[in-house]
Amino acid sequence: MRVSPAKLMRALTAALLLAALAGCAAPTPWVKPYEREHFADPIMSFNRDPVSSAYLQHVFESREGARGATGSVGGGCGCN
């Protein structure tokens, strides 16, 4: 499956614009901000120790052919 980077960027741009506009007319959040205490807990973070996880990913990628899609963004605590 070959995806031309230019085509991909166009698709991602379109997706993001759509999402950004949709964000203005948001569906009601089914998990209220005051119900998100667990996500503020460090054990629920996708990347609790960045130095350590970056190093382990480094070790795996040096032994393997696969790379990418390992970063993850946290869900936040509903604050601000």
Added chain:
Amino acid sequence: MQLTREARSAHTRGAAGLSPFTRTLLTLCLIAAPALGGVLPEDRADVLWHSYHGGDITIQGPSVLVRKKVADNLSLSANYYEDMISSASIDVKLSASPYHEKREQWSGGADYLHGKSTYSAGFITSKEPDYKANTSYFAVSQDMFGDLTTLTLGYRRGWDQVFRDIKTPQGVLENDPTFHQRVDHRGYSLSLTQILTRNAILGFNYELLTDQGYLANPYRKIRYLSPGQGAGFTLADQVYPNTRTSNAASAQLKYYLPYRAALTGQYRFFRDTWGIVGHTVELDYTHPAGKHWIFEGSLRYYTQKHADFYSDLFPRANYQNFMARDRELAAFHSYTLGAGASYQFMVPGVHWISKSSANVRVDHLMVDYSDFRNALLAGTYGAGNEPLYKLNANIFQVFVSIWF
């Protein structure tokens, strides 16, 4: 026969390291990943010592990270990472001689928060005797749908310079003046995190990476069958394509257990234009105990199908246009078992430190190759009949983190 004395780990295909670009990408996990849509990452400093030992390679070194908010909306971070490599790996033993080298990497990044968007940018530069890499990146992260969803788009560019070390008649290592190659990298990424319920959060990542330029390893060799000569095979230069495009997509699900613990399941699919297909599955369990301890256990399974132009032993010289024998491109299965312990404490008398932790982590990596053989045993078993190679490695990390 080439006169090169040392097989390098500096590259993806290397015995002990990976392409500095790829390593750079991993640093991005360290710096770019914390970019949240609506909240800046916490101020912290981490000092880590890492050690890898396996397959007759030892790599150790420090990694230091500092992250600080300098204004209401701006967080800066910097990292120094070092690998001190001592390698007498199976690849090195076959076509070169054991070596030591040091790789240094510096990176810096900035995250700027504006409303529900975070803009991140940064650079990474690394240096080793025969490879220089520079990468810059930019990412935008946006909270939406009542902050249940965070969408991140990222773009990165890398520029590498590849050299080759040779030994002078005086026995000094220096760059071969006739060898100077370049590699150009581009990466596009999309990440999404979605709060599903009060206790569950889903993460999704997609990444497209493309490389162009000299993607081979100037020291590694392929081998082809040559009955009656030497051990029954002859070494020859590898030939790589000069482009590579890869797609990777992964999903992570994190679940909060009612007695306060976290369970994570992850899967990643990888495919590239070299014919490599990889599946990664990982399970992690985090268990706090008492006020101070957090324990962690993980199990990771990885399986890979070999690159189209990979073979452990080609039938004859110049068998096809592209040929490689790098085991990173071979077919194999690997398991990694990991465990970690973290002790959280307050530093008495130092008020600007809000919390700190001392951490230890060990991982045991076991790789079973399906089509990479131990060519050093060709004399005993005959070329092509040597036992399949197995790798066992121990990975150790100890680090201290402080938050302020």
Added chain:
Amino acid sequence: MKNRIAAIAATLAIAVPALAGSASGPAPQFTLTARGGRDVSLAQYHGQVVMINFWASWCGPCRQEMPLLESIYRKYNKLGFTLLGVNVEPDSQAADDWLKATPVSFPILYDKESKVSKLYDVAGMPSTVIIDRRGKLRLLHRGYKPGDENEYLDSIRSLIRE
């Protein structure tokens, strides 16, 4: 490529939803248990300017805001102003522990079943509402960033004079 990145960035910058706005209409009435055990209702404070701050001990900006709320309370309490800190956690242990370390003098109410959070349609943590002397909603502010307290002070000063 660079143009696309700029376009995306510009779009996102524009698509930021408002963090603060004026609310309107009568403030919903409620009664909650306060720290100390007694019941407190909004009706008790009719005639005063009331600021309600919805907070949780697990929320960073909430904790950051608390000392500032304390100083606002101390300054304006004698001029017909009161501050109610509504804690939204189902289990108040963590909140109580935090308040031991960082005490405040304004009333803390426990909204363990999220009744009042739902009544006031709390859509961000922290959330602050200011109610005038006649019981009408006048200000709604979501989130907290350093500097937001100036908005509260402006609103309180003008409402106290009414």
